[in-house]
Amino acid sequence: MSQGFEIQVFNRYRNAMEIEKVYGDGMVKFAYGNPIGRLLGPVIASKLLSQIYGKSQDSLSSAGKVAPFIKAFNIRIDQFEKGSFADKPIEASYRSFNEFFIRAFREGERAFTPNDHEMGAFAEARYFGHAAMHDELTVPVKGAMLRAVDLIGDHALAEDFIGGPLMIARLCPVDYHRYHYPDDGKTLKAFSVPGDLHSVNPLALRYRHDIFIKNERRVAILETEHFGKLAYIEVGATCVGKIVQSFDESKAFKKGDEKGYFLFGGSTVVLCGEKGRWVPSDDILTNTKAGVETYIQLGDVVAETY
Template identity: 85%
Template structure:
């Protein structure tokens, strides 16, 4: 996962390992690696702090952070749509940092795989993947922290996913922050599991291995056309102002439809599947075994139907 405090990620498109530049890494190290920071843990992971910080990203003043952020993280902003101020250059077109944060891709920048037996990447993110969830699963967290029952928070619903495949898509603050449906289908059930708002950064996970089951999360049980039932779990994180469902879940969805978005803060989408229905792509499985995430574009292939 990381060497010291470096986060290594395999870039599928450049076919090489890269060191991730972490936004706010000093704060993460303080909060989880420093004794004083750990004492302040309950405050740092509190909803109140995250909501207040998230709200501050809605102010007009916060828009001033966009141009330096683009430069610092070398974001290809020409791939995205402008914000509210259409007459301005794109760098100054967003009325707040949050508007920039939930920017949309321009038409045609990302397309979903059209093959029925290929699952499209549901987020532009860094992926871990496992062929089956088991009690000895230890990447990226130790022990039984990724058992379906604990992730989903409902014993009865979780039964369908025990021993099934699992993918974890981690979004960084620099990423496109909308998440999508990996296949066509319908929503069977959707609910929120209350919890804290710890950082989901791998640096935090080194110190705190129960984050995925302690954090607040939104769970949707999906019935898909080609991959069976899926538990689609959006995990909240420190300073994530809000998890927003932009799709009307009472109706059917199509592969690639936008499901929702995270307001300010990097976060994570976890996908659990039924045993034997599908498996993550080979490069994801291989890199995961080495403790390394794979960077994948929205809509690209992340799994195959069995």
């Protein structure tokens, strides 16, 4: 892989292609594009290293990184709630980098589509989407790695999702890192699948085709009102200190309710559906065929029922 590798993303709101500015770009290239880095892969992808690094982002001293980070990545910080130190300017209001990392949107900044036939974006992220999972899929990883049984890790539970639609929402370190329910419903079953913590950066995916089934992940099987059963899969990544479930899964949920959040690191949410129940939005499908992700804001339309 050349050092000139760039991540292109289609911005739905600007109707234009953009080059993603990657946090930690040099480290990702070293870890996955350098022979020495690949030798160190088991250490880099270890849970212990990510937990240690994640804990460092909880320290008071880590708050010093917030203001430079906001400036470097042009984050619209006015869209978010302040942190623990509410009497200070918002850039200085977060007690740690992790508190900034899991910042919440201000009331009214994002709204979920109110239409029952439209699925709301469950994360503010860069989306790939397929109308059906099959072995010929080539984006973003080899098709065999996108089989429902491999993603879910349970043959019996995966039966409902064979040949069904699939969406992959990749969150960057610069993004809002809370994830939400795309429709009304209830949780049928939820469990964790142990694994590594490789980067989910597209560069890493080019070198490691099995990241989504090798990484640690949490699976929830949801029964939704308008989209049938969904397998909602949160995938850990390098330096993700923790995947936190903030919603009481014993209770029914509503479209737009917060489900949980990732502590520091880039992360991914994968959504699998039942065959013939829904299809990702046209722009997601078109861009995916071209090997390009689509940037979509939380709550905007990402799929529709047939």
